Amino acid sequence: MFRVCGIIAITSSSRREDLGHLFVEALKRLEYRGYDSVGIAIVDQNNLYIAKNTGTVESVAKSEGFTFFSGCSGIGHTRWATHGAPTKNNSHPHTDCSKKIAVVHNGIIENYSELKSLLLSRGHLFISDTDTEVVPHLIEEFKSTGLDAYSAFKKAISMLRGTFAIVAIDVSEERKLLFARKVSPLIIGVGRGLALVSSDIVSVLPFTDRVIVLNDDEVGYAEPDRVFIETIEGFPVDISKRVVKIDYHIENFDKGPYEHYMIKEIYEQPYFLTQTLSGLISSRDEVEKSVKLLEVADTIYLIGAGSSYHASLLGALYFRYLGFRAQAIISSEAIPYLRSVKSGDVIVAVSQSGETIDTLLAMRESMRRGVRVVAIVNNPLSTIARESDAYIYMRSGPEICVAATKTFTSQVLVLLYLGLMLMKDHQHTETVLRTLRKLPEITTSIIKSAEDTARKLAKKLSSEHSVYYLGRVFGYPISAEAALKIKEVAYIHAEAYPAGESKHGPIALVTHRFPVIFTIIGELDELIEGNIEEMKARDAYVVTYAPRDKTTSVIEKNSDLVVSLPQASLETSLVTYVIPHQLLAYYTAVERGYNPDRPRNLAKTVTVF
Numbered sequence: 001m002f003r004v005c006g007i008i009a010i011t012s013s014s015r016r017e018d019l020g021h022l023f024v025e026a027l028k029r030l031e032y033r034g035y036d037s038v039g040i041a042i043v044d045q046n047n048l049y050i051a052k053n054t055g056t057v058e059s060v061a062k063s064e065g066f067t068f069f070s071g072c073s074g075i076g077h078t079r080w081a082t083h084g085a086p087t088k089n090n091s092h093p094h095t096d097c098s099k100k101i102a103v104v105h106n107g108i109i110e111n112y113s114e115l116k117s118l119l120l121s122r123g124h125l126f127i128s129d130t131d132t133e134v135v136p137h138l139i140e141e142f143k144s145t146g147l148d149a150y151s152a153f154k155k156a157i158s159m160l161r162g163t164f165a166i167v168a169i170d171v172s173e174e175r176k177l178l179f180a181r182k183v184s185p186l187i188i189g190v191g192r193g194l195a196l197v198s199s200d201i202v203s204v205l206p207f208t209d210r211v212i213v214l215n216d217d218e219v220g221y222a223e224p225d226r227v228f229i230e231t232i233e234g235f236p237v238d239i240s241k242r243v244v245k246i247d248y249h250i251e252n253f254d255k256g257p258y259e260h261y262m263i264k265e266i267y268e269q270p271y272f273l274t275q276t277l278s279g280l281i282s283s284r285d286e287v288e289k290s291v292k293l294l295e296v297a298d299t300i301y302l303i304g305a306g307s308s309y310h311a312s313l314l315g316a317l318y319f320r321y322l323g324f325r326a327q328a329i330i331s332s333e334a335i336p337y338l339r340s341v342k343s344g345d346v347i348v349a350v351s352q353s354g355e356t357i358d359t360l361l362a363m364r365e366s367m368r369r370g371v372r373v374v375a376i377v378n379n380p381l382s383t384i385a386r387e388s389d390a391y392i393y394m395r396s397g398p399e400i401c402v403a404a405t406k407t408f409t410s411q412v413l414v415l416l417y418l419g420l421m422l423m424k425d426h427q428h429t430e431t432v433l434r435t436l437r438k439l440p441e442i443t444t445s446i447i448k449s450a451e452d453t454a455r456k457l458a459k460k461l462s463s464e465h466s467v468y469y470l471g472r473v474f475g476y477p478i479s480a481e482a483a484l485k486i487k488e489v490a491y492i493h494a495e496a497y498p499a500g501e502s503k504h505g506p507i508a509l510v511t512h513r514f515p516v517i518f519t520i521i522g523e524l525d526e527l528i529e530g531n532i533e534e535m536k537a538r539d540a541y542v543v544t545y546a547p548r549d550k551t552t553s554v555i556e557k558n559s560d561l562v563v564s565l566p567q568a569s570l571e572t573s574l575v576t577y578v579i580p581h582q583l584l585a586y587y588t589a590v591e592r593g594y595n596p597d598r599p600r601n602l603a604k605t606v607t608v609f
């Protein structure tokens with residue numbers, strides 16, 4: 001079971017008339033983490049007000065009058081539920097019997113049934129089906145023994161089993177945000193006369209760029225001018241060493257003139273790929289540390305989930321192409337593979353968020369076995385970055401759309417760069433780097449070449465139920481990523497297959513005008529020509545994406561549509577050839593009337609398994 005939610009809590013030294021507004025803005029920024037229900041709890045002049053319901057931030061904020069709330073402190077939550085119906089009662093915040101304590105939570109409390117039975121026997125009344133509701137009642141229970149709010153909170157936390165990021169507020173100490181973390185991420189924002197606690201930098205950044213990332217098993221409280229943190233065992237933490245300045249720019253979080261984040265983030269690729277590459281070239285220490293670990297590796301295992309797994313597949317193929325032993329593994333499947341991993345091997349953990357629980361658990365298991373870990377992340381403050389032996393920061397800017405686009409291309413670029421550094425063939429590296437420096441122009445040109453076709457093709461695909469994406473060798477991971485994109489944003493069943501393998505079964509489904517999309521990368525043109533012919537012979541609707549100089553007459557003859565793409569080297573194609581598919585998925589989703597930024601049942605960061 002897994003659940004991913006967004007948390008924001010604010011406390012201010014002065015009473016704020018605009019507190020409700022602040023919450024609406026912060027919750028909108030968090031909505032990409034979960035969008036089943038939304039709620040806030042505000043403390044104002046010794047009263048606790050709760051407003052929550054199912055729906056989007058905009059609709060709930062309007063119907064429940066969020067912007068009318070004033071006060072000095074509050075907590076807010078966006079929920080993404082996979083277990084139990086998203087109802088008003090199950091929405092966060094949850095309260096105790098006296099309605100003086102409110103709690104928001106991300107994660108799973110495994111022992112909630114036994115805690116609930118205990119609390120029921122003590123006369124507590126529950127109104128939701130959630131595990132979270134035990135927390136305010138536990139705090140209430142311990143407060144009734146004479147403890148202050150923080151001591152009662154700490155005691156409640158010590159009774160929980162599972163994973164959690166929890167923030168609580170109590171009217172008796174209205175400027176104190178009580179927090180605790182185990183696995184699920186939580187950060188504290190330190191402002192002037194203002195403190196925040198959130199699951200995400202995105203909601204803190206408008207207020208401050210100074211944050212503290214909580215570690216596992218840490219608890220504490222934040223007041224407008226003071227933060228206190230200790231371990232659950234009671235060892236105080238020196239805050240001065242933990243405050244870090246973040247270099248994200250708030251404008252990167254806005255949609256700007258675009259209709260959706262997805263298209264904004266696709267268009268941003270020429271810029272952010274340059275950022276990734278210049279970051280790799282200028283951060284020599286960061287790269288060298290990773291290369292030093294990788295160069296002594298017997299086998300390099302690349303682990304990732306979703307798009308990060310597809311980047312890992314591409315990375316592993318490229319490492320092998322360069323002569324290194326490498327294998328990609330899906331994070332959630334990694335544990336059995338890790339049994340045969342030896343201490344001489346190295347793991348590359350690929351995760352844009354740096355928080356994906358499946359990847360984190362696989363990485364921790366590897367480290368427990370004495371294996372070193374290099375991480376590739378887009379958040380240097382993330383758990384995966386902080387726990388790895390070395391990490392590379394992708395510098396892709398914040399990615400808000402649930403579907404990964406620019407972070408995928410950056411991941412691929414980082415992996416190719418690592419491969420080149422491992423090769424230690426200076427001349428070859430320089431030649432390839434010269435082509436990679438052209439990525440902004442090539443990417444822009446790819447977007448131009450593919451945009452019109454994507455719009456037109458989207459019209460055809462929008463009425464289809466199924467589509468195949470086929471490619472050989474490097475073309476296969478790109479196809480897998482293409483299939484994932486159209487599945488998650490346009491809800492069309494899509495399957496990626498190695499093109500040569502398609503005749504061993506999948507071709508049975510191909511009938512009149514069945515869409516089959518080929519991606520050609522690299523040197524195997526003749527073989528893929530045969531695969532294209534096979535599909536055409538079954539009357540498929542064939543679309544072929546191919547490098548400009550590789551569109552042969554056989555491909556032309558057997559494809560209903562050929563999209564010629566610029567390429568400067570194999571490496572530039574590996575980074576950019578997914579972009580036409582990102583555009584196709586985007587326009588198909590729009591054509592079908594879906595919001596690609598908020599695919600149903602999905603969340604941006606899956607922090608609980």
Ligand code: M6R
Nearest residue numbers: 306307308351352353356403404
């Ligand atoms: O943050 P991560 O890169 O670890 O996330 C991994 C997957 O959850 C992610 O790639 C997911 O598959 C995206 N929705 C793909 O678009």
